[in-house]
Amino acid sequence: MLYTLWRILLFAAALGAGYLLGLRSWLLVLVAAVVAFAVSYLALSRPRDSAARWLAERDARRRAQPRVVRDEDTDFEDSVVDADSGDTDPSTLRQAQDDAGSGRRGDEPAG
Structure with a gap:
């Protein structure tokens, strides 16, 4: 959850910076997405790894539970x-x- 929040904040910051630099319309969104992706890839490795571990543990718990209970x-x-x-x-x-x-x-x- 925290990783997603950081990524959204990075995208919003990139949108704001692009707007202040004079980018408009679809180009602003495209550049902001690329910049936010690059920065999150470089700067958010620890939260990304934590989110990946959480998702893997959640998947393992789901797979361990029986799907259909018959009596x-x-x-x-x-x-x-x-x-x-x-x-x-x-x-x-x-x-x-x-x-x-x-x-x-x-x-x-x-x-």
């Missing part, structure tokens, strides 16, 4: 819907009911 109730309900639509064999429905009643998931071995 026995969801599996049972899915099997009932599949059986009603004729997509599964009735024996599969019976197996799902048995698994849900025993607290076991359908893909876990019995015993």
Whole structure:
């Protein structure tokens, strides 16, 4: 967040300096963007590295969390819907009911 703030301030300062030097219209914005990029690349290496570390840690935390949590109730309900639509064999429905009643998931071995 601090890195972004510094970059915005550099761009605003470059815009102001360019305006005072007589640049106008799209050329002012283009020159200010290039100047702000160059100065931020040279002067803001420490905040940039800190921001990159923060983003990498955030990504690692997101990847460590499970995406979809399934439980026995969801599996049972899915099997009932599949059986009603004729997509599964009735024996599969019976197996799902048995698994849900025993607290076991359908893909876990019995015993």
